[in-house]
Amino acid sequence: MAANRSVWRRLELTFLLTYAAIFYIIVIYHSLRLSNEYGVGGDKGGRLKGLRQGWIWNRFNDISDSQWRNFRGNLPILTVVLGIFMLLANIMRSTFHLRGKGLSVLWISLSLTYIIYLHGACTIFLLAIAVGNFFITKIFGNTHIFPITIWMYNILVLVCNRLFEGYSFTLFGQNLAFLDNYRGTFRWHICFNFVMLRMLSFGLDYHWAHGSPKMDWKRHVQHCGLCHSGKSCYHARQERSLSLKSYSFDRYLCYLIYAPLYIAGPIVSFNAFSSQLDSPQKTQSNMKIFGYGCRWFFCLCLIELMTHFCYYNSLAISGVWQLFTPWEVFIVGYGVLNFMWLKFLLIWRYFRFWALIGGIETPENMPHCINNCYDLEGFWKSWHASYNRWLVRYLYIPLGGSQRKLLNVWPIFTFVAIWHDLEWKLLSWAWVTCVFWMPELLFKSIMRTPHVQNLLNKLLVRELSAVGGAITISCLMMANMIGFVIGPTGMHWLISRMLLKENILVLIGIFVTFYIGTKLMFHVRETDTPRNQNK
Template identity: 60%
Template structure:
């Protein structure tokens, strides 16, 4: 057995340099070709603006990134003022949960009035009605039906009626349509709906009595063992009944740092940190977190100045390119999206940490370090995944109905993002690819490796399955966020053409190598623990 184990270790050590060499060549080819494509097609691409790097245009074709980047200076000044006011009032008046909720409520209301103007009344009205219904129905058997019906109704109506016109309430109110603020309220309200559901169920479960075993959790939780408090404890532990007040509820819904784009956190986790600010991040940790964010921003600036991936996608020029170039653009767009969301989410999370509230980290892993659908989803919008597990997946039956649950959950996720067919296509394609993965995982769990040959065989099969999964992930995300469902047939035709077959084989081999490298990263982490 020792000899077998030694042979396996020797094999891993022998293959690792080859895998790294392949990866280095792959990225050298990708970078070289990306630079060439960006240079050759720069005059035909939409959304390129003069950049701050000499002789380079900047790809600002993505509206979300362009708006966030353009508003960074004013956002930083505003949140800096908020931090000074909140910290000063907490220290001067020795405020606890209720007092701090009032401070943050006033700060956040001022923020809301700037963002949404007169439309703030829509946010407050729907939120107030939800609070009233939760209090009325919390001890009835119709509570879950009421809360989900109410939430989905407004989720759909807000988009269908595009945030409503004040003329619906009479012609004498129509002048308020001229004061709708600088940001569409119905976009931000998708996050408010998640918080309304969280408050409702956290309050409902508090009334029922929590069955969470804190002692058992503390025995195996690495974070809790270190003396810190993990997010699951904050989420599962019900706060005192007086914390489920209208003031703290409203503060939670519109809490300024997390209002626009999250990360998403449960009501229990938020309310408990109003009383006792987070202690998991010391000042030096927050400073380091901020420095890492600045370095990530610099990486994004270099990427958008030299690689015009998103401009290719929105300009439609990728349809004129070879199969190899289409792969490069598609791969680049997904990496751009990952870095964009990382910067947005971590910026707002940074300010929340400064204020004393720790939200879950989105994007805990690099997009290029996920080889199955489950880990990809958990490592993308991680805080949303925690919300879905707590408020949808477990109540729907959890792992006992997993194959059925994923269709319900991903359909909701698509509708929550927007009412578009391409998002529903993304959701259903993801589920279609997810089902075989679940089946294979259940088979793999029953498979017992008894010797080195068996372990090597299992590792190779797993790497092959990982390559297939990464390919499926690329297709699903490109359909959902770039080419739409109408582009599926074109994509298939391009890669199944005789010129596309070598690219398809090379792509599969690359993902196989990437999966093997991820295995080595996992092995290194296990050794370090």
């Protein structure tokens, strides 16, 4: 029986891999066709935005995404600046044996130089808000009203920053109007989103440090290989409260403006960051960090190939998708998601690389490929993983955790949308995601009950899970197309087109593809499980 099952699994895997190969050949073919037709010099050329002369085979390069364009354009100077900072910091740390306060003062000096260049005179706004948050924390940090107080302060500041677009100095007096000519090269209120998360982390970690420890340290050491070997894992650094004197202004300011993580993260808790000022990370050796950098460079080459040959983002933002068939819209939407994943992977891992060189370990964003996620919960845990950890620690658990999971997703995703920007499009994306999440949570809850597990055999559970995964991927595609490709009004057009008689087969084909893709992901996860257990 076991031998027959093994043969069947091999045959199934062969079929799934063959289907996947054919699928990607078709997707790449149509992506190239659409990009060539609507690109410069094509039959329908001249309609795409953001194409510039590239460097690969004389092709044009799609740099229509402003985040990627700015990061790519500033990559050389960023590398030089952060390289100099790391060289100075590591030399000073080893020469003068800097730890804790000494290291934080050094990084404040370096980071302030960096931030004044970025924000110019607007650095005053950032520092004033940070000082206000520090005083609120120190005054109310040991009271029951502190959590709601610190949240109200930060949400209010976040909204006001966006409504007043970073404030004009003329609001505070005409004699300060000249400072508006020195606002730097990067809008400070955009970077403030990450600063806000750090301010909340500092405040709440300080508040919880007054209480009894929540972490069972002995039990954790028994189950954590790193901590058992004498090192400290990130989870231990985050959950273990520091002494109250460690919540000082110098460490707080260093944490807020630490140059390698300032612009885009990854997000690290105050406890974890501050503990690494005293004891730099030892989980990643120099060789591992070098290999990490090499993999990053490979991904950079990959996105350059993608943007030179497949103009997914430009096709999406230029509005030409309205001329496409539903199948072509699906290809563009799928391509945009893959482009976004690779873009954010490069941005986040670039800054994490420099933080590791500086002795600061952060959570890894994008631990799984976007094409290896078949449920919403897994997708959000592996997309902006450090942000997900932050949300779990500072919002999800305080709101009641798993006991109120169905209710918690609504305020959490509403906050995520507002945190990104004040746009109805993002709120629509957040609430649509919550609606789609409800059935998944209910399905998982039902499938975990002993009665259902005894009633259904493993094969049926696997098939039902694959169907559920196909439905989830469909919902995820729809939510992200609303948020980042065609908007809420465009989705009405797409659904009406999909439901036409001649497009029903396309809709079925897409769903079957998601079903087959989910089953392939099952095989990948089953291969990874023994490997992870042996680590």
